[in-house]
Amino acid sequence: MLTLTPAGNGFARIVEGVALHDQPDEEMRAALDAALAEHGVLVFRRQALSEAELVEAASWFGALELIVREDWASKYQPEITYISNMRNPDGDTIGGIGQGELAWHTDQSYMANPATGSLLYCVETPAGGAPTSWANLEAAWDALDDETKAEIDGRRGIFSYAVRVAGYGEIDKMAEEEIRRRTPDVTHPLVHTHPVTGRKALYLDPGTMAGIEGMEPGEGRALLDRLIAHATGPRFVYRHDWQVGDTVLWDNGFLLHRRDDFDPAENRWLKRATFRPSPARHIVPGHA
Numbered sequence: 001m002l003t004l005t006p007a008g009n010g011f012a013r014i015v016e017g018v019a020l021h022d023q024p025d026e027e028m029r030a031a032l033d034a035a036l037a038e039h040g041v042l043v044f045r046r047q048a049l050s051e052a053e054l055v056e057a058a059s060w061f062g063a064l065e066l067i068v069r070e071d072w073a074s075k076y077q078p079e080i081t082y083i084s085n086m087r088n089p090d091g092d093t094i095g096g097i098g099q100g101e102l103a104w105h106t107d108q109s110y111m112a113n114p115a116t117g118s119l120l121y122c123v124e125t126p127a128g129g130a131p132t133s134w135a136n137l138e139a140a141w142d143a144l145d146d147e148t149k150a151e152i153d154g155r156r157g158i159f160s161y162a163v164r165v166a167g168y169g170e171i172d173k174m175a176e177e178e179i180r181r182r183t184p185d186v187t188h189p190l191v192h193t194h195p196v197t198g199r200k201a202l203y204l205d206p207g208t209m210a211g212i213e214g215m216e217p218g219e220g221r222a223l224l225d226r227l228i229a230h231a232t233g234p235r236f237v238y239r240h241d242w243q244v245g246d247t248v249l250w251d252n253g254f255l256l257h258r259r260d261d262f263d264p265a266e267n268r269w270l271k272r273a274t275f276r277p278s279p280a281r282h283i284v285p286g287h288a
Contacts, residue, residue, distance in 0.1 A: 002031055004039070005200075010238040012041035015219030020057040021245055029060050033167050036061060036117075037196050037281050040255050041134050041238060044247040045215045049121060051077040051271065058119045058273035061249065065115040072096045074094040074271070083120070084269040097268070098166070100207060104135065104232050104256045107274070109205040112186045113286035116252040117275035122242045126266035132248070135256040136238070137202040140231035141191065149191075152227070156187040157203065160210040179253040187213050188285040190227075192253065196281050201254035202231055203285055232256065242270075253283030 004013040013035060018024070037043055051055070054076050058064055064079045072095045073082040082095025108114030161183035190212070193200050206228045212220035240248060250257065262268060279287035
């Protein structure tokens, strides 16, 4: 029987009664998708999954997406990315860990039609769990004062891949003009309405947003900074301490996330899949 238990007295839910290597019936799939849409973060403990089973489980929630970092991809399942500092017996890295992951962000916000579903499966984790945190942007919207809500509802944020890679210190690897040609800036509404629950949610990405459409740069940046500081406050955050076998799914449509730093001498290995949830049941920027 499917049960959902609040995790850390927060919005995330620990899912019990489901083994991700099994094939659920349509009723179970619908229940899990509804839980993801409502709560944003689903935690499955003590899973033991092959990469093929990870791909299959992620596909329950939407079509899988191949990400840009092919050098981090599994040799066996290209839909799986290795988030790891580990090396193979020849001394070659098996994946990668971006330093930008230390800062609050949401995946693919710089794309016109981002894939907003994510899955992480823990294979190895440092002592202390090397936590990952999620911030709930629906709860953050609810807690805003009416004046701020009126100020931002209907406005569009400017999301820039050039801003993101500059923040990573990688701008010198490709001329900014070339980055903008390949991945031009996009805009998304700062506020979305969930197609199922009807709840409103902010849509933010601190390290990717270049400003707010129609506002002077300084004024827009100040407003964004205020919103980000509010949205990442402790009352909106779930912090997950990883255990081997943990599988976490989340919805980037109304969440930010970040990881804590850890001792690079310790091993960390997470396997990741990215998927496209249905815009009929989830907040998907670009489909509003």
